[in-house]
Amino acid sequence: MPTSSVTTTALADYDPIDPDGQQAAPVASSPTAETKENRPARGSEYAVLLRRVRQAGLLDRRLRYYVWKSAVTAVAFAAGWAAFVMVGDSWWQLVVAAFLAVVFAQFAFLGHDAGHRQIFAGRQANYLFGVIAGNLGIGVSIGWWVSNHNRHHAHPNTEGSDPDVMGVLAHSGDRARTGKGIRRLIFRYQAWLFFPMLLLEAGSLHYASVRAVLRWAIPNRVWEAALLAAHAAGYLAAVFLVLSPGKAVVFIAVHQGLFGFYMGCTFAPNHKGMEVLAEGESADFLRRQVLTSRNVRGGRVVDAAFGGLNYQIEHHLFPSMPRPNLRRAKPMVEQFCVELEVPYCETSVLDSYRQALSHLHAVGRLAGPQSSAVADSRPD
Incomplete structure (x- = not known):
């Protein structure tokens, strides 16, 4: 879960492609950020792939795509709240809550793309888009999210460095064995608790966002706090008026629960x-990103539902690549992995969940008393 305390990395300091043309992690504004020495060297295997991708034009901005995508999402957002007003004080509002949960997730995907500078070439334009979609639109701080997410991209599935594997779940036997009290109990039954806990994901995102703007030295924290407050005031006023x-309490529970559940279901297959x-x-950059990531196949419906995150391997290799280009990059990356004999993992949606839950169950057994089970860190 994304509530771990992390050292803040400014959005302005994140440059997915550095001036030398090499893929870069966040610059070293935090103790755990990668330095120049850790970035792929010119002439490395990754640099060969990067040149192929750049020559194919796959790192070029796709502004027209994002214009229509943003417009459609904004219209759906407005339509959802218009329907909310028209339906009035009725239990049919739970249908509206489910619809708005999907729309909020689509706004989150757009905020994700802006945080990675996929939409515009400049930092400030992406940041402005991000705070509108994130802070104002759905109540999630873009400054907090970028600082947290940068660490994940720099060190995916790395214990002690990736906040996404240091949360409420155990991803390795070593961590499962160290659990005590309620944490040990959660570790033990984490495969069974995983989907129910996703209903709390939105609350976790909101809590982490508020804590960040109050306690962290994130850029523009006053501006971000004001937009978070505006979102909360508008949301609560609309619901309770x-x-x-x-009914208002039930609406909020259903809407936020489904929003978090949807987001969690798109994150679960990735790593x-x-x-x-x-x-x-x-581990070198290319292998670190490929071996810890999983793609999910399923065509354009899955592409839309997952916000492009189903191309997790390509996204981790090229974080600033615009979302619609990930599908085109996939065959190129997969072929390159074949050339290097690097395993490239892709599976169906259902099998991705099976693999994830099997792994969580195997690791969770190690948190139990007198357990001698061995958990494999790779999928079955």
Whole structure:
């Protein structure tokens, strides 16, 4: 879960493609950020792939795509709230809540793309788009999210460095064995608890966002805090003015629960059940990204539902690549991995969940008393 305390990396300091044309991690504004020495060297295997991708024009901005995508999402957002007002004080509002949960997730995907500078060439334009979609639109701080997400991209599935594997779940046997009290109990039954806990994901995102703007030295924290407050005030005012108190509470629970559940279901296939790296483990950039990531096949419906995150391997190799180009980059990356004999993992949606849950179950057994089970860090 994304509530781990992390050292802040400014959005302005994140440059997915550095001036030398090499893929870069966040610059070293935090103790765990990668330095120049850790970035792929000119002439490396990754640099060969990068040149092929750049020559194919796959790193070029796709502004027209994002214009229509943003417009469609904004219209859906407005239509959802218009329907909310028209339906009035009725239990049919739970249908509206489910619809708005999907729309909020689509806004989150757009905020994700802006955070990676996929939409515009300049930092400030992406940041402005991000705070509108994230802070104002769905109540999630773009400044907090970028600082957290940068660490994940720099050290995917790496214990002690990736905040996404240091949350409420255990992803390795070593961590499962160290659990105590309620944490040990969660580790033990984490495969069974995983989907129910996703209903709390939106609350976790909101809590982490508020904590960040109050306690962290993120850029523009006053501006971000004001937009978060505006979102909360507008959201709560609309819900409680239209609905009776009981219905309002149920609406919020259903809407936020489904929003978090949807987001969690798009995150789960990406890395869970893939290789988990020990802190300080050495691996070159390309293998670190490919071996810890999983793609999900399924065509354009899955592309839309997952916000492009189903191309997780390509996204991790080229974070600033515009979302619609990921599909085109996939055959090129897959062929390159074949050339290098690097395993390239792709599976169906259902099998991705099976692999993730199997891994969580195997690791969770190690948190139980007198357990001698051995958990493999790779999918079955």
